[in-house]
Amino acid sequence: MITGIRSCLLTLALSACATPTQKQSPPAVEQRFAAPADPQVVNLTPFPVLLLTGDDAAGHYYSLVAKATFSIRENGALQLLGDGERVIDRGPDPSKERDCEISGAAINQITTWFPYTGVLIEGGKLEEVKTSSGKKMPLRALTDDGSGAMQYRGPQARTPEYYYAPCVGAHHVSTGWRLDDYLPSNARIRIKPASGAPLELTLPQPFVPFVLLRYVSGAMIPAPMRVVLATVDLPQRRVVLQYQSTFATMPALRKIEFRGIFPGAKPASDETAERYEQRKQATLDDLAQCAPPRVLAIEPCANPSRIPNPAIFGQARF
Numbered sequence: 001m002i003t004g005i006r007s008c009l010l011t012l013a014l015s016a017c018a019t020p021t022q023k024q025s026p027p028a029v030e031q032r033f034a035a036p037a038d039p040q041v042v043n044l045t046p047f048p049v050l051l052l053t054g055d056d057a058a059g060h061y062y063s064l065v066a067k068a069t070f071s072i073r074e075n076g077a078l079q080l081l082g083d084g085e086r087v088i089d090r091g092p093d094p095s096k097e098r099d100c101e102i103s104g105a106a107i108n109q110i111t112t113w114f115p116y117t118g119v120l121i122e123g124g125k126l127e128e129v130k131t132s133s134g135k136k137m138p139l140r141a142l143t144d145d146g147s148g149a150m151q152y153r154g155p156q157a158r159t160p161e162y163y164y165a166p167c168v169g170a171h172h173v174s175t176g177w178r179l180d181d182y183l184p185s186n187a188r189i190r191i192k193p194a195s196g197a198p199l200e201l202t203l204p205q206p207f208v209p210f211v212l213l214r215y216v217s218g219a220m221i222p223a224p225m226r227v228v229l230a231t232v233d234l235p236q237r238r239v240v241l242q243y244q245s246t247f248a249t250m251p252a253l254r255k256i257e258f259r260g261i262f263p264g265a266k267p268a269s270d271e272t273a274e275r276y277e278q279r280k281q282a283t284l285d286d287l288a289q290c291a292p293p294r295v296l297a298i299e300p301c302a303n304p305s306r307i308p309n310p311a312i313f314g315q316a317r318f
Contacts, residue, residue, distance in 0.1 A: 039253035045209065045260050048087045053249065054112030058296035063112040063246045064211055066225065066258060072237040076200045080262075085169060085240045098148030098165040100172045104231065104240070105148075105165030113246050113297035114162050114228035117183040118142070120176045122168040123234035124193040129179060132186040142166075142176040150176045168231040169240070182292055183227040183241075193234050201232070201239065204263045206280075210287055211245050211302075214255040219304035222312065223247055224287050225258075246293065247302035282311035 043049050045066070052063040069084020085103055092106035099105065108118075119126050129137040142150035144166060151163035166173045183189075185208055189201040209225040225243040232239050247253075261283060267276035286309045290301035 040255045042257045050087045052112045058298045060249045061246050066243045068241045070239045100167035100170050102170050105167040107165050117179045117227050118164040119230045120168050121232045122171045124191045126177050127190040127192050130188045138180050139177045168233050206261050209243050209260040212257040215304045216252040216254045223299045223302040224290050246297040282309040
């Protein structure tokens with residue numbers, strides 16, 4: 001189901017969570033309008049978002065998807081673009097869910113959970129991904145099965161393995177990789193172009209999108225957004241990061257706010273610079289301690305019973 005909402009918000013409800021394997025078909029998408037009980041979605045960032053619902057072993061949950069687009073500078077630093085890749089704006093034709101469109105493949109955007117980050121590159125090869133401490137993250141090369149899907153089939157393959165449609169925007173690519181975990185915001189991504197010197201891509205810091213979940217009970221809970229897909233278009237010198245966060249539909253949510261801590265942010269008009277820095281650091285620390293969802297889709301920190309760092313809120317508006 002799909003409902004168009006202004007400001008690039010839309011709601012897709014899937015009949016089931018996608019658990020893609022080579023033999024499994026993508027989930028069907030049916031159109032409907034959001035029920036009055038659905039929470040309000042408020043986007044406080046410049047990035048396009050969409051809200052999915054899914055059902056699987058984790059139960060019934062929401063999944064918020066967002067995209068951030070960057071240009072690649074000469075030194076490999078990524079610079080945020082104001083006009084980037086959009087999310088899908090309509091319910092996809094099931095027969096075309098793996099087609100490469102300007103906004104990428106629909107199936108990559110309507111899969112309600114990925115347990116790791118996929119990396120797809122046009123015009124180059126992924127050489128390594130390092131954390132800020134210098135530790136190399138394992139890279140798993142994806143195999144194209146000829147049906148418009150790529151997944152990992154080598155040693156230590158998971159059950160199930162999730163697949164990606166091999167699309168970098170409208171370009172179909174022949175190689176891809178996945179990590180064993182989610183790409184950290186401060187990671188260094190080393191890429192070898194088809195010609196020329198290697199590039200080491202880095203995000204501006206801090207760059208931490210997150211959701212603030214406002215429950216009917218009154219609880220306010222920050223939860224991380226995870227990078228589930230990174231697409232790199234070297235000829236166009238462009239990178240798109242697709243973020244996702246999953247959280248249960250019950251206990252009932254009143255509002256889902258998509259927020260973020262980004263470079264250049266300033267204090268609110270009613271708070272001091274000191275208070276802003278305290279609030280920012282408290283939010284970053286709270287999100288950093290949130291364990292990733294490894295087996296089931298729902299974010300462990302998306303729990304109305306947990307007590308976030310109180311410095312996140314204080315008396316300042318948030």
